Amino acid sequence: MYGETGFKDGGQFKPHKTHRNGLSVDFMVPVRNGDGKSVPLPTSPLNKFGYNIEFDSQSKFGEYTIDYEALSLHLYQLDLAAKREGIKIWRVIFDPELQPHLHDQGNWGHLKQNMEFSTKRSWVRHDEHYHVDFVVACE
Ligand SMILES: [Zn+2]
Numbered sequence: 001m002y003g004e005t006g007f008k009d010g011g012q013f014k015p016h017k018t019h020r021n022g023l024s025v026d027f028m029v030p031v032r033n034g035d036g037k038s039v040p041l042p043t044s045p046l047n048k049f050g051y052n053i054e055f056d057s058q059s060k061f062g063e064y065t066i067d068y069e070a071l072s073l074h075l076y077q078l079d080l081a082a083k084r085e086g087i088k089i090w091r092v093i094f095d096p097e098l099q100p101h102l103h104d105q106g107n108w109g110h111l112k113q114n115m116e117f118s119t120k121r122s123w124v125r126h127d128e129h130y131h132v133d134f135v136v137a138c139e
Contacts, residue, residue: 001028001040003050003129017123023090023134029055029127030070034063038070041128053128059098061128066098071130072105079114082134091116093131 003026006019013019019026028041028050041064043050059066079089092115094102099117102108111117118126 001030001043002026003028015124018131018133023136025132025134026129027074027132028129030067030074031061031064032067038067039064050128051124054125055095055098055127057097059101066101068101068105072102072107072111075111075115075130075132076107078132079110086137088135089115090133090135091118093118093122093126093133095125095127096121098127 004013004016004019005025006013006016006022010020010022016024018024028043031039031041033039041050041053043053047053053061055061055066059068075089075092082089094117096119102111102117105111
């Protein structure tokens with residue numbers, strides 16, 4: 001599920017400190033509901049389109065649980081798609097306290113070799129979304 005990207009012609013994109021050069025994309029975390037079914041994160045203007053959602057240390061928000069298998073498969077496919085276009089994922093910003101769940105996934109070896117993961121807490125918690133920066137060579 002897409003989160004914010006940036007303006008068509010770039011430039012400052014508040015409240016983000018990045019998202020200025022067209023190479024940053026936020027994705028809202030994939031979740032499963034109380035029945036274990038994969039559903040979109042419930043976003044609306046009332047929760048700042050999902051950005052105000054807080055997941056606890058058990059990766060839960062109400063009945064919703066972060067689906068780390070889907071998240072890691074998404075990053076894997078995104079990496080393959082980027083390479084097909086001749087570009088790369090530079091880094092992924094995601095809550096360092098939740099990241100260990102990605103280490104348990106089958107493709108972690110591929111992910112850690114092909115993209116950097118944030119290791120420090122950033123200015124906003126990245127629990128309900130993960131931020132991906134791409135690298136594109138200059139012409
Ligand atoms: Zn972002």
